[in-house]
Amino acid sequence: xxxxxxxxxxxxKRFGGLVATDxxxxxxxxxxxxxxxxxxxxxxxxxxxxxxxxxNSDSGTIQFDGKEISHxxxxxxxxxxxxxxxxxxxxxxxxxVLDNVAMSIQAREGHSFRFWDDAGxxxxxxxKAMKILNETSLQDKAGILADNLAHGEQRQLEVAMALAxxxxxxxxxxxxxxxxxxxxxxxxxxLNSMKVNYTMLLxxxxxxxxxxxxxxxxVLVYGKAIACGTPEEIRSNKEVRxxxxxxx
Amino acid sequence: xxxxFLKTPRGIYNSLLILLCVFMPIxxxxxxxxxxxxVVARVMIVTIAAISLNFIMGYGGMxxxxxxxxxxxxxxxVGILASHGIESAYIQWPVGILMSGLFALIIGAISLRTRxxxxxxxTLAFAQMMYFLSVSVEKYGSDDGLTIDARSDFGLSFFDLNxxxxxxxxAFMLMVGCLYLNFRIVNSRFGRVLRAGKSNNERMAxxxxxxxxxxxxxxxxxxxxxxxxxxLSANFEDFVSPDLLFWTFSGELIFMVVLGGMGTIMGPxxxxxxxxxxxxxxxxxxxxxxxxxxxxxxxxxxxxxxxxEGFLKKYEDPNG
Ligand SMILES: Nc1ncnc2c1ncn2[C@@H]1O[C@H](COP(=O)(O)OP(=O)(O)O)[C@@H](O)[C@H]1O
Ligand SMILES: [Mg+2]
Numbered sequence: 001x002x003x004x005x006x007x008x009x010x011x012x013k014r015f016g017g018l019v020a021t022d023x024x025x026x027x028x029x030x031x032x033x034x035x036x037x038x039x040x041x042x043x044x045x046x047x048x049x050x051x052x053x054x055x056n057s058d059s060g061t062i063q064f065d066g067k068e069i070s071h072x073x074x075x076x077x078x079x080x081x082x083x084x085x086x087x088x089x090x091x092x093x094x095x096x097v098l099d100n101v102a103m104s105i106q107a108r109e110g111h112s113f114r115f116w117d118d119a120g121x122x123x124x125x126x127x128k129a130m131k132i133l134n135e136t137s138l139q140d141k142a143g144i145l146a147d148n149l150a151h152g153e154q155r156q157l158e159v160a161m162a163l164a165x166x167x168x169x170x171x172x173x174x175x176x177x178x179x180x181x182x183x184x185x186x187x188x189x190x191l192n193s194m195k196v197n198y199t200m201l202l203x204x205x206x207x208x209x210x211x212x213x214x215x216x217x218x219v220l221v222y223g224k225a226i227a228c229g230t231p232e233e234i235r236s237n238k239e240v241r242x243x244x245x246x247x248x
Numbered sequence: 249x250x251x252x253f254l255k256t257p258r259g260i261y262n263s264l265l266i267l268l269c270v271f272m273p274i275x276x277x278x279x280x281x282x283x284x285x286x287v288v289a290r291v292m293i294v295t296i297a298a299i300s301l302n303f304i305m306g307y308g309g310m311x312x313x314x315x316x317x318x319x320x321x322x323x324x325x326v327g328i329l330a331s332h333g334i335e336s337a338y339i340q341w342p343v344g345i346l347m348s349g350l351f352a353l354i355i356g357a358i359s360l361r362t363r364x365x366x367x368x369x370x371t372l373a374f375a376q377m378m379y380f381l382s383v384s385v386e387k388y389g390s391d392d393g394l395t396i397d398a399r400s401d402f403g404l405s406f407f408d409l410n411x412x413x414x415x416x417x418x419a420f421m422l423m424v425g426c427l428y429l430n431f432r433i434v435n436s437r438f439g440r441v442l443r444a445g446k447s448n449n450e451r452m453a454x455x456x457x458x459x460x461x462x463x464x465x466x467x468x469x470x471x472x473x474x475x476x477x478x479x480l481s482a483n484f485e486d487f488v489s490p491d492l493l494f495w496t497f498s499g500e501l502i503f504m505v506v507l508g509g510m511g512t513i514m515g516p517x518x519x520x521x522x523x524x525x526x527x528x529x530x531x532x533x534x535x536x537x538x539x540x541x542x543x544x545x546x547x548x549x550x551x552x553x554x555x556x557e558g559f560l561k562k563y564e565d566p567n568g
Contacts, residue, residue, distance in 0.1 A: 090451045094447055
């Protein structure tokens with residue numbers, strides 16, 4: 001039996017009358033890339049907000065690495081080993097690329113109640129940050145202000161910041177949003193290479209990427225999981241084709 | 249800081265500010281404006297409060313509109329203890345600083361749960377509460393204020409705050425100490441957390457920072473530093489009054505920080521210097537000095553967003 005990394009049961013989120021997450025259940029097995037696809041407004045980002053602890057769920061349970069985490073705050077979930085990235089780039093724009101990543105590293109190295117030594121001259125911190133930048137091909141941009149990066153590079157930094165927290169599992173919300181085909185395929189290769197080290201929940205609109213990367217796919221429509229299976233199963237599922245892939 | 253920096257407009261401007269503080273007791277009599285020494289002493293004391301406000305507002309994004317409360321608590325600690333005959337600095341100063349820190353802890357624990365305009369309103373409300381308390385307690389002078397008969401006593405023959413030069417240079421040394429402390433903290437790991445929280449608080453939470461406690465600690469540090477400013481003010485003026493707690497003073501502190509350059513190390517000193525000297529000079533020229541001062545404030549906010557520091561920086565590096 002494969003180990004279950006994340007187990008979500010009957011998760012619900014209502015915004016007034018709108019049920020954005022509707023008794024949603026799924027699990028993610030250790031080492032797999034589990035993709036969630038679904039049309040705009042299906043509730044994918046809302047789900048990531050709930051999993052990462054930014055939104056309280058109305059009901060349901062979230063088990064991560066064998067522990068119930070629904071009651072944990074966002075930073076505690078990160079320390080437990082589950083980190084997210086954002087669909088809408090969320091970086092520290094007035095910090096350098098290196099310092100953006102260093103913030104994540106500093107977070108995982110215990111408390112930051114250190115008031116005296118210059119963090120910018122902390123060789124250990126920059127070395128570890130540089131390593132992450134190397135992994136994410138951002139090493140040449142280390143000294144640049146994050147705000148001055150090209151869109152594609154900012155998307156990479158978005159993922160790099162998540163990686164730098166040394167997570168067990170990544171929740172990636174459309175990492176290729178707004179990228180051209182060339183950049184997308186680079187990121188696809190990159191995510192594929194990370195597969196050995198991380199479990200991933202991947203939300204993505206780029207179907208080529210999803211079918212290339214995912215071990216399993218869950219299809220979300222109006223907050224409900226209408227199907228879950230391997231890429232082949234999803235591709236041939238009539239309901240999915242009708243509801244989403246749209247070429248029935 | 250390199251020698252190179254001292255040759256830039258910002259370097260020259262900041263060096264001038266420091267030199268002015270160091271030499272004003274010598275310059276003032278030479279130019280026949282003896283009271284300028286007192287103005288600069290006030291500048292240095294209020295600069296400590298402005299550094300404290302800049303620390304949480306400029307670096308941490310917390311717009312405290314009741315920051316005067318901590319100056320008031322520091323000041324009244326000296327005043328109240330002195331009125332009971334307790335003149336020892338070794339009691340007055342720790343009490344003043346710890347009381348300011350304690351109030352900052354309580355006010356911060358409540359107000360930091362809110363954002364934006366709510367945070368501004370709550371900090372203002374606390375300061376106004378304290379203001380009305382100080383006005384209503386007759387025992388401690390109510391709205392007439394409280395005259396302090398003797399300055400804090402350090403029990404040292406060579407260090408006596410009653411001596412004008414000792415008082416002046418004590419304020420100077422403490423101001424420089426606070427500038428340096430602020431410089432160290434904002435560049436430390438803690439300071440980075442504070443600054444990144446201003447830039448993107450939610451992301452800080454999702455990469456693993458419990459942001460509330462970092463902000464609270466910053467708020468307490470600021471409260472204590474501001475209390476120190478109050479201790480000095482009470483000693484320098486031999487007097488404390490509810491004016492120290494009034495909201496207009498909190499507003500002036502915000503303006504000094506913005507004028508000098510928010511989120512810059514030396515901004516508070518430049519802001520306080522320009523603010524107090526303009527007030528001094530304009531009020532000597534005309535009774536309607538507010539009519540000149542008001543539009544000046546508006547122009548600064550409209551056209552010099554980064555304050556004097558930001559203006560000089562742009563001048564150095566037009567692309568920066
Ligand atoms: N904070 C919110 N308040 C009200 N409605 C929201 C909020 N966030 C999302 N929604 C709604 O919930 C639904 C799901 O949105 P979202 O999770 O962003 O979808 P997706 O990421 O799949 O495109 C949408 O109808 C959206 O309008
Ligand atoms: Mg979305």
